[in-house]
Amino acid sequence: MTGLQGVRNLDAVIGQLSAGLEIVAIRRLGNPDDARDAVQETIARLLERIRAGTIASDDEVVPIAWGIAKHVIADALRARSRETEVDGEVALSAPDALERLVTSEQRAAVAAGLAQLTPSDRELLKRCFVDGERIGAIAAQLGEPAERVRKRKSRALARLAAVLEAPSRPCHESAAPPMEER
Amino acid sequence: MTTPCLRVDDAARYVAGTLPADAIDAFEEHLLACAVCQGEVRVGAAARLGLRGSAEPLVAPLPAPDPARGSARLRARALAVLGVAAAAVLVLTVQARRNAPLRALAAYSPPVFVGATVRAASDSGDSERAAARVDLAMAAYAAGDFRVAAARLNAAATADSTAGVAFYLGAAQLASGDARGAIAAFRRAAAVAGNPYAEDAAVGAAKAFLRLGLADSALAVLANPAVGAAPAVQALADSIRSRRR
Numbered sequence: 157m158t159g160l161q162g163v164r165n166l167d168a169v170i171g172q173l174s175a176g177l178e179i180v181a182i183r184r185l186g187n188p189d190d191a192r193d194a195v196q197e198t199i200a201r202l203l204e205r206i207r208a209g210t211i212a213s214d215d216e217v218v219p220i221a222w223g224i225a226k227h228v229i230a231d232a233l234r235a236r237s238r239e240t241e242v243d244g245e246v247a248l249s250a251p252d253a254l255e256r257l258v259t260s261e262q263r264a265a266v267a268a269g270l271a272q273l274t275p276s277d278r279e280l281l282k283r284c285f286v287d288g289e290r291i292g293a294i295a296a297q298l299g300e301p302a303e304r305v306r307k308r309k310s311r312a313l314a315r316l317a318a319v320l321e322a323p324s325r326p327c328h329e330s331a332a333p334p335m336e337e338r
Numbered sequence: 339m340t341t342p343c344l345r346v347d348d349a350a351r352y353v354a355g356t357l358p359a360d361a362i363d364a365f366e367e368h369l370l371a372c373a374v375c376q377g378e379v380r381v382g383a384a385a386r387l388g389l390r391g392s393a394e395p396l397v398a399p400l401p402a403p404d405p406a407r408g409s410a411r412l413r414a415r416a417l418a419v420l421g422v423a424a425a426a427v428l429v430l431t432v433q434a435r436r437n438a439p440l441r442a443l444a445a446y447s448p449p450v451f452v453g454a455t456v457r458a459a460s461d462s463g464d465s466e467r468a469a470a471r472v473d474l475a476m477a478a479y480a481a482g483d484f485r486v487a488a489a490r491l492n493a494a495a496t497a498d499s500t501a502g503v504a505f506y507l508g509a510a511q512l513a514s515g516d517a518r519g520a521i522a523a524f525r526r527a528a529a530v531a532g533n534p535y536a537e538d539a540a541v542g543a544a545k546a547f548l549r550l551g552l553a554d555s556a557l558a559v560l561a562n563p564a565v566g567a568a569p570a571v572q573a574l575a576d577s578i579r580s581r582r583r
Contacts, residue, residue, distance in 0.1 A: 172370075172371065172373055172376075173370050173371070175373070175376050176366075176369045176370035176371065176372070176376050177370060179369060179376060179379055179380070180366045180369060180370070183352075183366075218367065218370050218371045219367065221370060222366070222367040222370055225370075250355055250554075251353065251354060251355035251386065251554045252552045252554050252555050254352075254353055254379065254383045254386075255383050255384075255386060255387045257379070257380050257383045257384075258380075258383055258384045258387055262384055263384075263387065266384050266385075266387055266388035267388055269384075269388070270385070270388045270389065278389065281382075281385045281389060282385075282389040282390075284347075284350040284354070284382070285350050285353045285354055285382045285383075285385045285386040285389065286354055286386050286389050286390045287354060287356075288350065288351045288353075288354030288355060288356025288357075289356075290347045290351070291347055292347075313378070313381050313382070313385065316381055316384065316385055317377070317381045320381065320384055
């Protein structure tokens with residue numbers, strides 16, 4: 157089976173890829189407009205490959221898309237270095253660039269969302285997303301089981317997500333037993 | 339039942355910038371196909387924005403109810419909303435206090451201009467005009483009129499790409515409140531290898547980032563190996579790190 161028939165659920169695959177590509181492109185390029193262009197270019201090249209029949213199944217889509225995306229982003233960075241900041245655009249560090257994922261409406265809601273959390277939950281989110289500490293290290297310092305801290309973080313994030321009206325199903329929110337208990 | 343994602347901590351450390359460089363590629367490839375990690379990164383980025391303390395105001399909605407016209411139920415709801423808003427104001431106040439030490443580091447005194455040659459040597463009519471603009475700009479700079487100096491240097495920089503012009507443009511812009519313009523100018527000043535302005539330009543760019551509340555970007559500028567060993571650069575980087583703890 158080749159071509160568009162080779163990839164099942166094409167719309168769903170492309171939708172999920174686009175959302176992930178947007179995050180990666182913004183982090184690497186630091187500019188939402190450049191990121192949008194990079195996502196569109198990547199998807200266009202990916203669809204060409206699918207139409208040409210060189211991608212036979214769903215399993216091949218993500219690695220090929222990732223390879224294309226890296227080339228597209230590298231090209232954008234090279235083009236930007238040639239332009240040498242003609243437009244005065246400020247390149248941000250990667251963590252600061254990711255904050256451009258937050259829409260203006262969400263920015264207005266962030267403070268209210270955080271205010272609904274307990275001080276200890278705010279501190280936990282800060283240690284995770286600002287300081288970048290591992291859950292295991294935080295749990296050890298607090299003297300609590302890692303899974304309990306993980307669930308607390310997950311619930312706090314879900315409450316914030318509800319305020320932001322953003323999709324939030326944290327990685328570790330799962331009915332499956334935690335790794336430590338298996 | 340959803341399949342558990344084993345990238346439990348990676349998404350948070352990706353947002354925070356502490357995921358090791360050699361793990362980023364693999365995580366980003368995973369991110370393309372993992373909706374749960376995408377959600378974690380998006381909400382985590384919002385959490386980081388609110389919790390790291392930002393120079394940009396995070397506006398909490400504060401409706402203005404009219405209790406005299408509303409029912410008791412509406413008044414109760416209004417009070418609840420006001421309670422949330424008051425808590426949000428409290429969070430912002432705490433963040434502002436937490437951010438105060440970093441704001442102190444953003445203080446910037448433009449270097450004194452002692453009349454050294456800033457512009458490129460002129461050998462044509464165009465460059466003579468550009469040189470004259472630079473001289474006029476530096477006269478304003480020396481007089482402490484940084485806004486005028488920035489405007490003149492900005493015009494001169496279109497024809498004169500020397501590091502000196504870019505550096506003093508950055509200094510004048512930062513002194514007159516244009517942090518974003520200053521970052522771009524300081525970066526041009528630091529981009530020319532081996533020029534005498536590179537270290538001061540890195541410090542200036544870092545202070546401009548601090549003024550915008552972007553401490554990670556400030557540290558990234560100071561980590562540039564071309565200038566990172568300079569005492570002033572190291573001292574500012576150490577101060578940022580110690581005040582964030």
